[in-house]
Every structure is written in C-alpha cells, then in structure tokens.
Amino acid sequence: MADMDGEKLQRALDRAKIDLNESLERYREAVHQVAQRADGVPVLCRIQPLWSALDRELRGITAQLIGVAIGSIREREIIASRRRECEEKGVLLKNIGASRREIIGVFGKVPYGRSVLYPADPESAGRLQEMAGAKSVYPLDEALGLDVLPFRITGDMMCRVAREAVRAASYECAAEQIQQAYQVSISTTQVKSVAEFVGNCVLEEQLKLAAAAEQNGRGNPDKRRCKRPDDVLYLEIGSGPVCLRDLPGKEVWGTCQGAVAFRSARVQTHPNRQGETVYQVLERDCIGYVGTPGEFQPHLLALAQRNAWDLCAEVVVRSDGAPWVRELVAQCLPNCVLLVDLHALRETVGQYAAAVAGETEGESLAAEICGLVEAGRLEEALRRLEPYRKSRLPKGTPDTIAFLAENRDCMDYPQYRAKGYLVDSDAMEGGGVRTLLDRLNLHGSRWTTEGARRMLALQARYLSGDWDSVCRLVRRKLYGEETPEQRQGGKPCGSHG
Numbered sequence: 001m002a003d004m005d006g007e008k009l010q011r012a013l014d015r016a017k018i019d020l021n022e023s024l025e026r027y028r029e030a031v032h033q034v035a036q037r038a039d040g041v042p043v044l045c046r047i048q049p050l051w052s053a054l055d056r057e058l059r060g061i062t063a064q065l066i067g068v069a070i071g072s073i074r075e076r077e078i079i080a081s082r083r084r085e086c087e088e089k090g091v092l093l094k095n096i097g098a099s100r101r102e103i104i105g106v107f108g109k110v111p112y113g114r115s116v117l118y119p120a121d122p123e124s125a126g127r128l129q130e131m132a133g134a135k136s137v138y139p140l141d142e143a144l145g146l147d148v149l150p151f152r153i154t155g156d157m158m159c160r161v162a163r164e165a166v167r168a169a170s171y172e173c174a175a176e177q178i179q180q181a182y183q184v185s186i187s188t189t190q191v192k193s194v195a196e197f198v199g200n201c202v203l204e205e206q207l208k209l210a211a212a213a214e215q216n217g218r219g220n221p222d223k224r225r226c227k228r229p230d231d232v233l234y235l236e237i238g239s240g241p242v243c244l245r246d247l248p249g250k251e252v253w254g255t256c257q258g259a260v261a262f263r264s265a266r267v268q269t270h271p272n273r274q275g276e277t278v279y280q281v282l283e284r285d286c287i288g289y290v291g292t293p294g295e296f297q298p299h300l301l302a303l304a305q306r307n308a309w310d311l312c313a314e315v316v317v318r319s320d321g322a323p324w325v326r327e328l329v330a331q332c333l334p335n336c337v338l339l340v341d342l343h344a345l346r347e348t349v350g351q352y353a354a355a356v357a358g359e360t361e362g363e364s365l366a367a368e369i370c371g372l373v374e375a376g377r378l379e380e381a382l383r384r385l386e387p388y389r390k391s392r393l394p395k396g397t398p399d400t401i402a403f404l405a406e407n408r409d410c411m412d413y414p415q416y417r418a419k420g421y422l423v424d425s426d427a428m429e430g431g432g433v434r435t436l437l438d439r440l441n442l443h444g445s446r447w448t449t450e451g452a453r454r455m456l457a458l459q460a461r462y463l464s465g466d467w468d469s470v471c472r473l474v475r476r477k478l479y480g481e482e483t484p485e486q487r488q489g490g491k492p493c494g495s496h497g
Contacts, residue, residue: 199454
C-alpha cells in the first residue's frame with residue numbers, strides 16, 4: 001500500500017473522535033431522560049429508536065472517515081508503479097484523469113475518486129486485453145483490493161445482502177430490510193445478483209465435497225477410532241417441489257431434496273406450556289440440492305461423512321416414507337435404522353381419512369389408525385382400513401393402505417421409543433428439512449435450476465448456523481487463499497455451531 005498523507009488523515013481522525021464523543025454524549029443524555037420518565041411505557045421500547053439513531057450516526061462517521069482515508073492515499077506513486085509494470089510488458093498507459101465511484105459497505109456508501117489509465121496505442125490496447133481482459137486500469141482500485149469486486153459492494157456487505165435474501169420472502173423484501181438496517185439503497189436486481197454470486201461460491205464448495213465423498217465411497221470404518229457409544233446420528237431426509245423456468249415462457253415443476261443431520265449429544269429437552277416434552281437441537285448440519293435422487297446421493301454421503309457417521313453408535317434416518325429415500329439409504333448408508341417420522345404418518349393418515357370418511361368421522365378414524373400404528377399394531381390398523389380399500393381418492397390424496405404396507409418395517413414405534421429414538425419432528429424446535437426446502441416454494445417463486453441450487457445452498461448454510469464459512473468462501477473467491485489473520489475471524493469449515 002502506498003504512503004498516506006499523514007497530516008490529512010490525522011485531522012480526519014481527530015474530527016471523527018469529536019463527532020463520536022458528541023454522538024455518544026447525546027445518546028447518554030437521551031437514555032437518561034427516558035429512564036426518568038414514569039408514564040407506563042417500557043424504557044426499552046423508548047431506547048430502541050435512540051439506539052437506531054446512534055447506529056446511523058456511527059455508520060455515517062465511519063463512511064466519512066473511510067472516504068478521507070482513501071483520499072489521503074498518495075495515488076501518484078501507485079500510478080507511476082503500475083505504469084512501469086505495464087511498460088515492462090509492452091503496454092503503454094496514459095492518464096486520462098479522475099473518475100468518481102461509490103462503494104457500498106456495512107458502513108454505508110463511500111464516494112471517492114480515482115485515476116483511469118487507458119492504453120496509449122492500439123497495440124497496447126490489444127496486449128492489455130490479452131493479459132488482463134480489460135480495456136483500462138484503475139491503480140487505486142487495485143491497491144485497495146476493489147478491482148476484484150463483481151459489484152460496487154464490499155465482500156462483507158455482499159454476504160450480508162445474501163443473508164437478507166435467504167431470510168426474506170422475496171428479493172423485494174430483502175432490499176427493504178437492507179435499506180432499514182444499513183441505510184443504503186440496493187435494487188432488487190442487485191440483491192438477486194449478489195445472492196446468486198454468494199450462493200455460487202457455496203454451491204461450488206458443496207459440489208467439490210460431494211465429488212470427494214462419491215470418490216471415496218462409504219469406505220471401511222477405521223476400527224482404531226473409538227466410537228461414541230451413547231451418540232446417535234440423526235438424518236432427516238425429504239423432498240419438495242420447485243417451479244423451474246430454465247426456458248423463457250416455459251415453467252415445469254422440479255424436485256429438490258434436502259437432509260438435516262444432528263447428533264443426540266447435542267439435543268436438549270424441556271417442557272412446553274402444555275407440559276409436553278420438547279426437544280431442542282443445539283447444532284444441526286443441512287444440505288440440499290435440486291435434481292434427481294441419484295444426483296443428491298453424493299451430497300447426502302458427504303453430509304454423513306462430515307458428521308462422522310462411522311463413529312456414532314447408530315445412524316437413524318427419519319423420512320416421510322417415500323420409496324426414493326429407502327432406495328437412496330440402502331445404497332449409501334447401509335445398516336442404518338430407517339423409520340417413518342410420526343408427523344409424516346399423521347399427515348398422511350389424516351388426509352386419507354378425511355377423503356374416505358369425511359371431515360368429522362375422518363378425524364376420529366385418523367386418530368384410531370395412528371394410535372394402533374404407534375402401539376405396534378400395524379396389521380390391526382390395516383384390517384381396520386380394509387372397508388375403504390376400494391374408495392375413490394381425490395387427486396393428490398395418498399393411499400394410506402399402500403403407505404402402511406410398504407413401510408411396515410419402518411414403523412416399530414414401541415421399539416424405537418424403548419431405544420430412545422427421536423421419532424416425531426413435530427416435537428422438535430428449530431428448522432427441519434421442511435424449513436430448508438420451503439424457501440424455494442414461497443408464493444410466486446420461479447427459479448432457474450442453477451438459481452434454485454444456489455439459493456438452497458445458502459439456505460442450508462444459514463439453517464446450519466454456519467454463515468461464517470460463507471463469508472470465508474466469498475473472501476477466498478475474491479482474493480484467493482486466506483491468510484492466518486483472515487482465518488482468525490471465523491470458524492473452521494467443519495464447524496456448524
């Protein structure tokens with residue numbers, strides 16, 4: 001980095017210190033006045049807008065200070081050095097003056113000026129295009145590391161924009177949230193483009209891990225490694241619809257698969273208001289992909305390997321009873337326990353009972369059937385449904401008789417409960433596989449296949465509580481391998497806490 005104008009920068013620092021102290025003093029006085037009131041309005045409710053105002057002031061001071069710091073850089077030295085480098089490679093550059101630019105960060109918008117160097121002749125223009133794929137050179141941008149940014153947005157801010165895109169119901173809502181949180185205006189198109197760029201960074205890494213898992217295969221568990229006798233690895237697997245429009249004017253319904261992994265050692269229990277036991281998963285690891293079950297298989301295998309499936313006492317796979325899950329598990333996760341989620345069982349039976357017996361009688365019929373199955377009396381439940389075997393079912397209604405018959409070996413709930421398995425996702429707090437997949441099926445959502453894969457990759461990292469790894473992947477994409485100093489700010493890639 002070139003030298004800075006120390007005197008100019010020091011004046012800016014002194015001015016920022018004064019502004020900061022004044023802002024903090026105003027905030028302290030305002031909070032003190034609020035605390036003295038006794039009008040029945042909670043103090044915290046009055047302090048929140050004061051804090052928001054202070055936050056805006058601090059961002060403005062930071063943006064101003066950064067702008068001055070950039071303006072204090074002695075650009076002439078950078079330009080001279082860059083021109084010498086290019087001349088050695090046969091590229092002659094001429095300075096055509098300054099160009100204004102704005103960069104958006106978590107601190108707001110920072111305007112600054114920088115000089116533009118253009119080729120001095122056609123031959124230099126051809127060589128510059130061949131060497132750097134560019135028509136001009138911005139030495140200051142290169143010195144600041146801004147030349148690699150695909151948008152006029154810093155890498156950290158891109159990650160925050162992508163996070164809002166994952167959390168919001170639409171890109172329009174995300175743009176509004178960004179405006180409120182950071183006081184910067186980003187268009188819906190920009191939000192979409194940034195989310196796709198960040199999502200592609202995550203998807204590329206996910207595909208690498210899936211390819212490595214597929215190449216390694218299941219492997220043989222190392223007998224020298226100590227197993228965790230009381231630790232069970234749970235894998236919740238499911239699928240959902242997604243509306244795809246890869247071809248203009250043509251929409252088709254595709255399928256996305258997802259899985260959520262968590263270990264019993266990281267599950268806590270507590271009673272809810274009704275006195276029922278509720279399970280809280282403290283750490284989960286999610287994965288998702290848009291494609292066929294065969295394409296999803298290496299991603300599932302990578303998820304299991306990443307969570308040390310071979311060290312756990314048992315691997316329990318929970319699903320909605322779909323045949324594709326049974327086939328997939330048989331291929332890549334042998335010797336695991338495959339069971340039908342109780343929540344999925346109740347939904348399936350409830351829809352069927354309402355269709356064949358009506359809403360009123362169907363509710364009691366569904367409760368009876370589910371009670372028999374949960375008690376381990378599945379054959380008796382099938383006999384109870386025999387009178388409805390020839391009933392005409394509305395389109396989309398699952399055939400519960402066939403469902404129970406096909407999954408009879410996955411519904412031994414008395415034995416599952418005796419072993420302490422978690423069989424009911426409805427009794428668990430936090431996002432499961434449905435939460436993961438529902439992001440692609442919000443009202444009015446339309447995706448390209450690649451766009452859906454990128455968003456699903458982001459959603460998986462968000463639900464895993466591992467957004468730090470997303471930020472590291474973006475930094476690596478922009479600037480190459482991280483330095484030890486950069487790595488200190490985040491969790492290791494294998495951490496999902």
